């Protein structure tokens with residue numbers, strides 16, 4: 001067990017939670033884009049462990065068990081339903097192992113089921129039973145708290161929260177806000193957050209889908225609507241008013257557009273829209289100044305984003321040993337031992 005729980009840590013400063021395992025492991029060649037099922041947990045567990053460790057070194061205070069989409073609906077889709085329990089248990093064990101290396105918290109994780117339908121009791125029952133099995137395994141593993149994330153229905157989030165609350169563990173609920181600026185039930189983010197607060201969540205906010213620029217106005221709306229802690233975990237992409245979500249970002253350069261299948265930038269041709277580490281640092285500083293304490297980065301994040309976020313919040317994680325220092329660059333550097341002919345050539349680079 002880590003020395004301080006989530007709520008104590010939030011009382012004294014920021015809590016950083018690195019996310020984005022699906023995208024990063026896809027880039028590394030251990031997970032398939034499309035279905036986005038985390039077979040990597042059973043097939044290449046070392047890769048999951050390494051990525052957790054990368055994020056821990058970069059300053060994450062939380063190791064979130066990689067059980068995103070490790071639910072019945074997704075595993076059925078790829079014919080691995082029988083692997084559901086071992087996959088969850090293994091993901092939890094890996095997260096615990098790495099967290100113990102750095103006094104990090106371990107979070108269990110449930111997410112959008114893609115099964116929920118409003119006013120459909122059968123769907124609600126199915127969602128509840130999917131959450132109950134995952135939350136049960138997380139609680140048995142001894143996690144510090146549980147995250148319900150990327151949920152775009154208030155109704156689904158209410159079920160998730162109820163299931164988590166029954167364990168007695170702290171609950172973090174983060175909504176996914178798509179293009180319409182409201183949840184799929186037609187509820188405004190601030191109202192939905194208030195409802196989740198009233199139902200007993202410890203932290204509420206937004207994760208995924210939106211980049212820093214288009215997430216911030218709704219984080220402010222949520223901050224104003226609730227008195228519990230607020231979470232903000234954007235995707236590191238340059239979303240805009242016209243294209244507010246990473247799904248809606250479209251390649252503009254005709255020289256590049258033709259080679260992207262279907263002209264669809266999401267999810268594997270988003271590279272030109274990638275936010276720099278400096279933009280993530282700025283988002284972290286602005287959010288914290290506005291009273292947002294639970295911060296992270298979601299799909300598309302690399303350890304360099306997490307380190308920049310941590311440093312922006314005054315941290316000095318292990319990976320900061322290798323934070324940029326251009327003073328010894330052969331041409332742009334300032335060190336007097338550098339060769340003057342290279343420094344004066346810098347303008348030609």
Ligand SMILES: [Zn+2]
Nearest residue numbers: 208209298299
């Ligand atoms: Zn995400």
